């Protein structure tokens with residue numbers, strides 16, 4: 001991709017900035033060849049490829065270099081977009097919101113600084129991948145584990161900073177203490193880390209006064225260079241219950257029965273329940289099932305269910321803990337479901353250690369093969385209350401919209417206890433411009449349908465950040481105005497991640513809503 | 516190996532000739548020891564064509580590596596060390612596009628870039644589930660080899 005500069009910046013001014021950055025990190029770590037730039041593009045970009053194109057990337061090696069990069073960025077007014085590993089596929093990958101931003105690639109800060117087995121936490125740098133952490137724990141024989149997304153290529157820090165989750169629940173809620181470089185290049189430690197030599201930085205959350213950890217999540221107020229994360233002791237046993245529900249409406253009672261079990265602690269983490277298509281899209285191609293017009297008809301889904309022995313809804317409920325309490329919790333789950341179905345569910349038992357030994361995998365990326373050629377995906381993920389009626393309503397509305405736009409419906413509902421997160425996967429055929437355009441139209445309509453219900457997305461792609469932020473408009477966008485007042489106070493030159501999650505610094509505010 | 520398998524392999528290699536040439540497998544000395552740079556042939560066990568491709572290259576002296584349990588593990592457990600040991604090694608494979616996407620990105624950190632690619636259809640079975648994908652044949656080599 002040819003070079004795209006920050007809006008309004010001359011090539012000469014930009015190049016001067018690059019010279020200064022080379023002085024900080026060394027010439028080889030300012031990455032500005034065409035090939036370098038391509039590796040930071042959104043791998044699934046549809047439409048205008050330049051909309052989120054970076055101008056270059058800079059890869060500091062340590063905290064001091066991160067600080068110096070921030071100072072150079074201020075002096076030269078260079079917008080930076082920090083990434084940990086940049087594998088945020090489906091949400092923009094490593095690409096920045098504002099075209100022409102420099103990607104601040106933190107992959108070289110990749111040390112596991114501490115793991116405390118007894119107290120169940122680690123302190124890591126942003127470049128540590130899920131695989132690195134898994135290897136570290138396995139090699140050292142430490143009986144702790146952590147949540148890994150379905151696509152395990154990224155990093156615990158980057159994932160938590162975008163509120164990623166796994167069956168263990170929301171990863172941002174495992175954060176305990178951070179080291180952050182502020183936009184002016186100064187360093188802050190949050191929580192108990194503000195006390196030099198703190199013995200409880202990564203074990204006790206709040207410190208004294210306001211608690212700032214979450215202010216750096218889905219925000220653009222600082223670059224996180226260290227993070228404390230709580231890990232989970234490997235359980236004695238894991239029971240897996242394969243749930244398969246035959247009818248579309250079964251989703252309603254499932255939500256109403258299982259959510260109270262989550263709230264009472266009978267079940268932990270979150271419980272995912274997905275359409276049959278979800279199990280088919282990563283192991284077969286669309287043309288094997290259907291070549292007609294429009295979205296996959298329900299009759300085809302019924303054929304998938306019959307051929308693969310699935311229900312309309314399918315999921316694995318994991319019960320982790322000690323054997324005796326697991327059995328009691330299993331009985332509660334089975335009796336709750338037994339009130340609605342006579343189906344026998346497959347139950348398997350394994351030691352927690354054998355489950356923990358499985359490393360992160362990326363097999364889920366095979367969904368990209370669904371159309372045969374170049375594939376991509378976006379997820380539309382609104383959150384709603386944990387009520388069967390609300391969830392069924394959301395499912396029916398969304399599926400009707402997919403059918404209307406001729407896009408194959410693929411939904412997963414993650415039960416969190418009090419709320420349900422509905423991830424709607426839209427697989428995109430990048431070789432078919434019409435299909436990409438229809439997907440975009442569908443996304444737009446789903447955003448407004450959901451906000452009419454009072455539901456917003458938990459996380460979104462770069463393209464939709466402004467639209468989603470705009471739907472939080474109580475009292476004439478009081479929250480957005482507050483976010484931007486904070487932004488202007490700590491980042492007056494607007495150098496850090498302008499536009500992230502709809503937060504625009506005054507220097508770039510005219511870019512709100514830009515493509 | 517029976518005659519039919521032999522023919523199938525021959526046809527596969529002919530169809531993917533540019534990739535096979537770029538892999539440098541022809542110049543690998545099957546006897547091994549210190550001759551030319553090693554060729555690592557990776558395959559996705561779910562697809563017969565992928566297995567056949569790797570097997571055919573194995574007969575020509577390539578080392579075969581299965582993407583098991585997946586491409587990420589294969590990189591971390593085998594390929595990364597193999598590349599560090601023989602910096603001139605080439606990696607070739609007939610895999611899904613998504614596995615190629617992941618592997619080519621990981622291999623970039625070892626200084627490897629794509630040298631040749633070609634599409635090929637395949638179907639297969641793994642764990643009792645039928646699988647189908649458009650596979651892609653590819654070679655990753657050091658940048659100076661690629662140039």
Ligand SMILES: Cc1cc2nc3c(=O)[nH]c(=O)nc-3n(C[C@H](O)[C@H](O)[C@H](O)COP(=O)(O)OP(=O)(O)OC[C@H]3O[C@@H](n4cnc5c(N)ncnc54)[C@H](O)[C@@H]3O)c2cc1C
Pocket residue numbers: 082083084085086087088089090093094106126148149150151153154155156157158159161162163164165166222223224225364365367497500
């Ligand atoms: C098939 C598929 C399945 C997926 N399944 C899941 C899933 O189950 N759960 C899930 O959560 N995600 C899932 N994802 C999305 C995504 O791949 C993961 O969330 C991934 O972990 C994010 O990439 P990363 O960890 O490299 O984070 P990054 O891309 O590095 O970071 C994400 C964002 O956080 C900010 N950021 C990152 N690091 C810093 C820092 N140090 N300081 C300040 N800001 C920072 C940036 O804005 C960045 O864009 C899936 C993706 C695919 C393709």
